[in-house]
Amino acid sequence: xxxxxxxxxxxSVSEGALVxxxxxxxxxxxxxxxxxxxxxxxxxxxxxxxxxxxxxxKGINGFEAEFKKSETxxxxxxPSAHMSDAAEYFCAxxxxxxxxLVFGQGTRLTINP
Amino acid sequence: xxxxxxxxRNRITKxxxxxxxxxSQTKGHDRMYWYRQDPGLGLRLIYYSFDVKDxxxxxxxxxxxxxRQAQAKFSLSLESAIPNQTALYFCATSDLAREGQETQYFxxxxxxxxx
Numbered sequence: 001x002x003x004x005x006x007x008x009x010x011x012s013v014s015e016g017a018l019v020x021x022x023x024x025x026x027x028x029x030x031x032x033x034x035x036x037x038x039x040x041x042x043x044x045x046x047x048x049x050x051x052x053x054x055x056x057x058k059g060i061n062g063f064e065a066e067f068k069k070s071e072t073x074x075x076x077x078x079p080s081a082h083m084s085d086a087a088e089y090f091c092a093x094x095x096x097x098x099x100x101l102v103f104g105q106g107t108r109l110t111i112n113p
Numbered sequence: 114x115x116x117x118x119x120x121x122r123n124r125i126t127k128x129x130x131x132x133x134x135x136x137s138q139t140k141g142h143d144r145m146y147w148y149r150q151d152p153g154l155g156l157r158l159i160y161y162s163f164d165v166k167d168x169x170x171x172x173x174x175x176x177x178x179x180x181r182q183a184q185a186k187f188s189l190s191l192e193s194a195i196p197n198q199t200a201l202y203f204c205a206t207s208d209l210a211r212e213g214q215e216t217q218y219f220x221x222x223x224x225x226x227x228x
Binding site for chain 1: 117148153154155156157158161163171203205214216217218219220221222
C-alpha cells in the first residue's frame with residue numbers, strides 16, 4: 001500500500017529563515033503529490049500539487065515544492081518564514097488510478113520571532 | 114458563507130451513545146469524504162462517496178456508518194460511540210477533474226469527545 005512519510009513532527013525556524021518540510025512516498029510508480037496546510041482551528045486547504053510536467057511547483061503564500069523521482073521525495077520549501085506560516089502541514093499522495101488521498105502524519109511548523 | 118459546513122463543531126457524548134455528524138456543501142461537487150484526524154497520525158479516510166448512489170469504505174470504517182442524503186449532504190454516524198473515537202472529524206468535497214488534478218475542500222471540523 002502507498003505510504004507517505006513526513007520527517008519531523010515538529011519543525012521550528014526563526015522568522016526570515018528558510019523553511020524546509022520533508023516528505024517521502026513509497027511507490028514504484030510516482031503518484032500525484034499534494035501539500036495541504038491547516039491553520040489553527042481550521043480545516044485543511046491546498047497549498048500546492050504536482051501532477052505532471054515541471055517538477056518544481058509553486059503554491060500559495062510563497063511556498064514551493066520539488067518532485068524528485070529518484071529520491072521519491074516532494075519536499076516543501078519557503079525562502080523566508082513569516083509568523084503567519086505557523087500551522088500544520090500535511091503531505092498527501094494520490095496513487096494513479098486510486099482517486100483517494102493518503103496523508104502523511106503532519107508536521108507542525110513553529111516560527112520564532 | 115462557508116462552502117463546506119459541519120455541524121456540530123464540538124460534541125461531548127458518552128460511551129454507547131449514537132451520534133451523527135453532518136456535512137453540507139454548496140460547491141456543487143459530486144464527491145464527498147469523511148476523515149478523522151488524530152495527533153501524530155495525520156488524516157485517515159473513513160468513508161467516501163462519489164455520487165448519491167455510491168458509498169465506499171475507507172481505511173478505518175469499522176464502528177462508523179454514513180448516509181448520502183443528497184448531493185450536498187453527507188452524514189457520518191457512530192452507532193455506539195467508544196472513547197477511542199475521540200478525534201477531530203473532517204468532511205471534504207471534490208469535483209472530478211482529470212485524474213490527480215482534483216482539489217479537496219475541507220470543512221472546519223467537528224471535535225468529538227467520547228467519555
